[in-house]
Amino acid sequence: MTQAPIISFKGVNKIYNNGTVGLKDISFDIPRGQFLVVVGLSGAGKSTLLRTINRMHEITSGEITIEEEPINDYKGQSLRLLRRKIGMIFQGFNLINRSSVERNVLSGRVSYYPTWKTICGLFTKADREMAVRSLQRVNLADKLYTRADELSGGQQQRVAIARTLMQDPKIILADEPVASLDPLTTATVMDTLQRLNREDGITVIVNLHSVALARKYADRIIGLRAGQLVYDQPIAAVTEADLNRIYAEGEQV
Amino acid sequence: MTTMTVMTKPHRTIWQRWNWLLWVVVIGALYYWTINGLKFTGLQESAGAVSQSIVDGLVHPQWSYVYDGSGEDLLSLILQTLAIAFLGTIVSAVISVPFAFWAARGTHERFFLRSGSGKVVLTLIRTFPEIVLAIMFIKAVGPGSYAGVLAVSIHSIGMLGKLFSEAIENMDRGSEEAITSAGGRAGQVFALATVPTIMPEFFSYTLYRFEIAVRSASILGMVGAGGIGTPMIFAIQTRNWPKVGIILLGIVVMVLLIDSLSEQLRKRLI
Amino acid sequence: MTYPETPRRSWVQRWHVKGIVGTVVLVVLLIASSRMTGVDVGMFFSNFGQFMNLLVRMSSPAWDYTAVIIQPLLETIQMAILGTTIGAALAIPFAVLSASNLIHSRLLRGVTRLFLDLVRTLPDLLLAAIFVAIFGIGSTAGVVTLAIFSFGMVSKLFYEVIETIDMGPLEALESVGASKVTIIWYAVLPQILNQFISYFLYTLEINVRASTVLGYLGAGGIGVFLQRSLNEFNYSQTAVIILATLVVVLVIDGISNHLRRVLL
Numbered sequence: 001m002t003q004a005p006i007i008s009f010k011g012v013n014k015i016y017n018n019g020t021v022g023l024k025d026i027s028f029d030i031p032r033g034q035f036l037v038v039v040g041l042s043g044a045g046k047s048t049l050l051r052t053i054n055r056m057h058e059i060t061s062g063e064i065t066i067e068e069e070p071i072n073d074y075k076g077q078s079l080r081l082l083r084r085k086i087g088m089i090f091q092g093f094n095l096i097n098r099s100s101v102e103r104n105v106l107s108g109r110v111s112y113y114p115t116w117k118t119i120c121g122l123f124t125k126a127d128r129e130m131a132v133r134s135l136q137r138v139n140l141a142d143k144l145y146t147r148a149d150e151l152s153g154g155q156q157q158r159v160a161i162a163r164t165l166m167q168d169p170k171i172i173l174a175d176e177p178v179a180s181l182d183p184l185t186t187a188t189v190m191d192t193l194q195r196l197n198r199e200d201g202i203t204v205i206v207n208l209h210s211v212a213l214a215r216k217y218a219d220r221i222i223g224l225r226a227g228q229l230v231y232d233q234p235i236a237a238v239t240e241a242d243l244n245r246i247y248a249e250g251e252q253v
Numbered sequence: 254m255t256t257m258t259v260m261t262k263p264h265r266t267i268w269q270r271w272n273w274l275l276w277v278v279v280i281g282a283l284y285y286w287t288i289n290g291l292k293f294t295g296l297q298e299s300a301g302a303v304s305q306s307i308v309d310g311l312v313h314p315q316w317s318y319v320y321d322g323s324g325e326d327l328l329s330l331i332l333q334t335l336a337i338a339f340l341g342t343i344v345s346a347v348i349s350v351p352f353a354f355w356a357a358r359g360t361h362e363r364f365f366l367r368s369g370s371g372k373v374v375l376t377l378i379r380t381f382p383e384i385v386l387a388i389m390f391i392k393a394v395g396p397g398s399y400a401g402v403l404a405v406s407i408h409s410i411g412m413l414g415k416l417f418s419e420a421i422e423n424m425d426r427g428s429e430e431a432i433t434s435a436g437g438r439a440g441q442v443f444a445l446a447t448v449p450t451i452m453p454e455f456f457s458y459t460l461y462r463f464e465i466a467v468r469s470a471s472i473l474g475m476v477g478a479g480g481i482g483t484p485m486i487f488a489i490q491t492r493n494w495p496k497v498g499i500i501l502l503g504i505v506v507m508v509l510l511i512d513s514l515s516e517q518l519r520k521r522l523i
Numbered sequence: 524m525t526y527p528e529t530p531r532r533s534w535v536q537r538w539h540v541k542g543i544v545g546t547v548v549l550v551v552l553l554i555a556s557s558r559m560t561g562v563d564v565g566m567f568f569s570n571f572g573q574f575m576n577l578l579v580r581m582s583s584p585a586w587d588y589t590a591v592i593i594q595p596l597l598e599t600i601q602m603a604i605l606g607t608t609i610g611a612a613l614a615i616p617f618a619v620l621s622a623s624n625l626i627h628s629r630l631l632r633g634v635t636r637l638f639l640d641l642v643r644t645l646p647d648l649l650l651a652a653i654f655v656a657i658f659g660i661g662s663t664a665g666v667v668t669l670a671i672f673s674f675g676m677v678s679k680l681f682y683e684v685i686e687t688i689d690m691g692p693l694e695a696l697e698s699v700g701a702s703k704v705t706i707i708w709y710a711v712l713p714q715i716l717n718q719f720i721s722y723f724l725y726t727l728e729i730n731v732r733a734s735t736v737l738g739y740l741g742a743g744g745i746g747v748f749l750q751r752s753l754n755e756f757n758y759s760q761t762a763v764i765i766l767a768t769l770v771v772v773l774v775i776d777g778i779s780n781h782l783r784r785v786l787l
Contacts, residue, residue: 054434056430056433056434080436080437080438081436082436083433083434083435083436084435084436086434087435088431088434088435090427090430090431092425092427093427094427094428094430094431095428095431096428096445096446096449096450097428097450098449098450098452098453099449107431107432107435107437107445107446108435109435110432110435110436110437110438110441110445111435111436111437113441115438115440115441115444118437118440118441118444118445119440119441119444160431163431163435164435166435167435167436
């Protein structure tokens with residue numbers, strides 16, 4: 001890797017207001033185009049780590065740079081532009097349940113519109129066409145006008161992916177994207193993320209607690225325990241025993 | 254809750270063993286005070302005869318009052334009652350929204366004072382008797398249904414504001430998070446995520462409040478604030494029981510119709 | 524790769540017919556209602572002075588009046604307690620008769636529920652006016668009004684509780700041939716007692732609020748004094764009554780909320 005990393009953590013600490021340590025002295029780089037899987041027990045800080053990247057969570061000290069720009073001091077417009085290039089997928093899909101799939105997908109485009117146009121629902125024709133294309137990429141174009149809450153869990157998560165595609169993201173953060181899905185739909189969602197990673201070169205960072213899935217999709221796996229980075233290996237070097245240790249030792253604590 | 258009664262505590266202190274006795278004494282004393290305090294004297298000897306004529310009147314309602322084209326008949330006044338309830342509820346729902354956001358506990362503890370003060374204000378509004386409000390508004394705009402609309406509008410804020418603020422507190426914030434993380438501004442998050450998520454609940458509560466408002470609008474007339482209550486109180490005072498009978502029938506049918514209509518609407522829109 | 528065709532919207536969806544029709548209906552109803560009720564925003568503001576004058580007079584409460592109203596306030600609470608108790612006691616058999624898991628006869632259940640629905644349609648002040656005509660001015664009319672009012676409310680709350688009980692113990696008793704009364708006493712009552720008491724307290728809260736205005740029509744309690752002060756344009760007394768009522772309602776709510784938390 002001669003290219004500069006797209007994301008870089010330098011000594012990042014996060015302490016919550018109530019004194020709980022969220023992240024402790026995290027330092028590592030993520031090269032452009034990587035499919036990175038973060039593993040660890042729940043409460044290990046995976047979610048926090050992910051959300052510091054798009055500043056949905058603030059860090060207490062240290063520095064995060066994205067495309068070599070420190071993001072700590074971003075505010076207002078610069079923060080919104082940062083978030084625009086980072087798509088986010090959630091465990092609970094976080095769709096607007098009672099709105100149509102089209103509207104949900106278009107809402108990924110908010111950062112390109114002034115507030116009043118959003119309120120009036122004035123999206124351009126080009127963006128509506130883009131919404132159809134995004135849905136085609138997740139194989140859901142036939143659901144364009146369906147209400148989001150009428151879809152199955154796996155379909156909802158794919159709508160959420162189509163929504164982030166509207167941002168033209170360089171990075172996709174996925175926080176336990178398959179935790180509430182059955183095995184079959186899990187595979188379609190993970191395959192979709194993999195396709196975006198390979199075809200569009202989007203850097204994908206996924207939190208998972210399934211070791212099997214991590215091994216199947218990751219280029220590289222990092223492990224967190226109690227807010228600390230305890231494991232970091234490219235997929236070729238990952239062994240079953242390593243992964244089991246991340247979980248097993250955590251349980252003894 | 255059911256298992257509580259089944260669990261046997263191995264070591265009960267004397268206090269735990271006997272505190273039911275304390276409750277018996279307290280409740281007993283309360284009822285002794287209650288029954289002794291109330292005076293049931295002054296019962297009219299005519300009570301039996303009056304009841305008899307009321308039942309007679311209810312059985313033989315004055316059908317001619319239903320519609321006579323004068324605008325003072327049952328149908329017109331029922332419609333007027335519904336209009337008071339409807340207008341009052343809509344106005345109140347609109348005013349309640351800012352109150353609700355004021356009183357809703359935010360995600361940050363530093364807003365504790367703000368939401369606390371909002372809750373106190375809503376409680377005060379809720380406790381202020383609607384009848385007194387109606388009388389106050391009669392002083393301001395004269396007797397009639399306008400005063401009724403104002404009374405319903407203001408009084409309903411107390412309850413709608415509370416229900417709305419609880420809906421805001423308990424709402425799923427997932428879609429808001431999604432729009433924020435996509436780079437949306439606060440206004441866009443509100444329009445795209447908050448409003449569509451919260452609207453159906455607001456709507457459902459407003460319908461529920463409308464059902465209650467129909468009942469109160471039908472009695473506000475008793476103090477002169479318009480609607481069916483005014484002829485009702487006159488009919489009672491003049492002991493015109495057949496007229497009381499037909500008005501009662503009208504109110505019962507109106508309330509039943511509105512309740513089932515609102516239930517249908519709620520099922521359909523959620 | 525071929526994608527499935529994007530669906531077409533029907534013209535109803537395309538032109539947002541439902542939304543537009545809904546909005547139009549709402550606007551028409553609003554206009555019709557304001558015509559019918561003679562709403563005139565200007566009038567409110569032109570008479571605003573009078574309204575303010577009233578508020579100003581209310582904002583200087585006649586504190587010495589407090590002593591006069593303590594007794595009627597207590598009477599109000601007594602009316603609420605007695606009325607709620609009678610209403611709740613009457614409600615229990617009707618709640619049992621309405622519960623679908625205890626009464627299998629659809630006809631009996633239907634008739635009982637219809638009766639309860641009818642009772643619930645009657646507003647409290649209307650009942651008060653009628654009972655004042657029957658019993659004469661005084662707290663008796665108030666107690667009866669509150670009893671019927673809470674009967675309608677409590678019976679519905681109660682049968683909804685009964686319908687959520689765990690049927691296991693019930694079926695066990697039924698299988699050994701226990702009588703209905705035995706079943707209710709040993710299998711139903713223990714499961715629902717706490718919720719019954721909780722709803723009883725909740726109804727009491729509502730009745731305390733309701734009872735403060737019943738007297739306006741002569742049904743006893745503080746409302747009698749409320750009506751007197753308003754008729755005599757003695758707004759400084761009205762203010763004291765309202766404030767005192769507020770205190771009583773808040774205290775009762777506080778006690779009842781505390782008890783309900785302990786119970787559930």
